Amino acid sequence: MDSIIVKGGKELKGQIHIAGAKNAALTLMPATLLSEEPLTLTNAPRLSDIKTMTALLQSLGTEVTSMQDGKVIALSSHNLTTTKADYEIVRKMRASNLVLGPLLAREGNAIVSLPGGCAIGARPMDIHTSALELMGAEIELKDGYLHAVAPGGLKGNVVPLRFASVGATENILMAATLAKGTTVIENAAREPEIVDLAKCLKAMGAQIEGEGTSRIEIQGVDRLGAATHAVVTDRIELGTYMLAPVIAGGEVECLGGKMELVKSFVEKLDACGVDVTETANGLLVKNRNGRHTATDVITQPFPGFPTDLQAQMMAMLCTADGTSVLEETIFENRFMHAPELIRMGADIEVHGGSATVRGVDRLKGAPVMATDLRASVSLILAGLAAEGETRVNRVYHLDRGYEHVEQKLGAVGAMIERVQGE
Template structure:
């Protein structure tokens, strides 16, 4: 069983090219189904979630071929319309395949995903979007959903919450719909812009991504294309967390610093200095690590929920009291209980974590989820002794090689079997 071994580390120094974005590449892979031909994506991260998505695409009739970081999908022979229940359980985001499958097969079947480790993640907004665009839904045994649509019809959509997944679902359906689609209160995350950039390269007519109001004029067909996946901003934030805990100076390449605006400000308040030039970002921390009185997670451009566990680990070493409020997923605080095993002074009150800077000691801990596992690694960098992190499968969902990345930046981190 694989596990991470992290040792207390002094000042960091090193350069790392940030891997392609997990949250961007998954909807981009779903979009390859919209073209009955080949699509090539560059800078694709070799992570567990990508492998699961590929397994689903293969079951639907696609072929794939890796060449270094480039991945080509041939969707010319799609012949299946069912997303297997066991794969939905491994990766909830596979529900975004509904619209592309409907476009190709006129029908689709999926088991409605339940809750997950970080909290409730209902797909009701996905279903609202599909129905508004002309999809007929049928339910059997409560959670089994059958969808049918000969074609999509443009519509004016208003999302009750700016859900990233539901926004992606709407975009994937609307690009080939009859007529115009307007999506109000759309998610504005950079991953939305990544998907739209790819689709425009395939012939889609989309404007307004990252504005909260996306306008799409449907086209009859899309075409073969090539696109590069952008950098993973959560992986970049993981590196910022590492240098915040250890001090030192690191450089990240291949990253768009503007995608990290909601992350950079809190780290600067804690004492880090961060500057960027083109696609390079440098971060340093030389002085005392300071607490943040209050920080709340919120949709982009706010502070991302995916970084909440990471900054909670950093706050465990800061001078003073910090408060983090979770505004999206209530289950994110499961990481706090593992940090407490290391000696972190954290109290959970409703949807807030109150953290006092303290002295952490390495011990055996269990990754509760993807981002929580990375947060425990960050905590291990500042804790006395050795921190052993089990549940590596969670971490492998989004990091190509977390230990290798930290090692390149000068940390004492290793993956053990």
């Protein structure tokens, strides 16, 4: 099993290109199931999760072609061979549940295994299934699979979500494009990835209004057509690399970065004494006056502070001047990186959904273990600020969401390498 070794103490300077969004691409790919005509995605990230979604779609009969070193993905679902999403593929990734809505909408039936993914707490499917049932689906859980049918086809309805679930919003949004009549999603999630999905669906011929707000209205159409769509910039990768020069010192320009994608995150960086400047090509980041200061963070649905940047922010706050409190309101079990940071000399106390971080002058390198995707990159960031060598084990988590981390950080001066497992 591969590991990544980081030697701290080197300031960073240069440019990092930010890839297309993992969470957007994993939502856009299942949209191919809605149409018999081709869908082409550009600016696609090159990640293991993309390979997993590719395998899942291919198992359903979708033709998938990767071009330009994986940055372009051509999909065609003109000849689906099954509507069963098998456990052996679905268990690897949470986003696999996003085939449920499209399959129901187009084929009138679907059998989808309950999904897997990072072990960061319960992310229940009942919000998806209850919404689809409001649209006329009949869904039963048997032997770990959701068996769903829509005998008369899906029908538009008012669908109120009990919380602003990103996945449920995406599933219902896709399903509603082919439903009969009008569907209104109330308390819809507002993330940029949902806006990006709506933009792609509109290019395919869908009729959607209100994306980016808490109320989305979809008028169903008979069929969707072909489209080419560029995947939106990955705001989580963007935020991650914006923290690198804050932790290590120096300055880095994140190419492709846009302030509107990370506004609440930038507000917290500003409170910590970090300058973020828009350039012609992205965002330039550097500490304002040497050591950054502490701040409090509460994770919230977009446009609030992203839960997917909480672990990385904690790594940065470990060496901040003062005491910070981080509250995790989205997922339980998302402080599993804290014990590993403590191994590196961090002063952290976790109490349920809250963590208190008292800044220390410097972290110390240590062997640590990644527990999930965002935790893995937080440990790499911490290694940039640590004396000596940090060895991050179990980095297969990392490869699900970050492409070529060691090359990107190495190009701006970090001392980082990947070593092959024995």
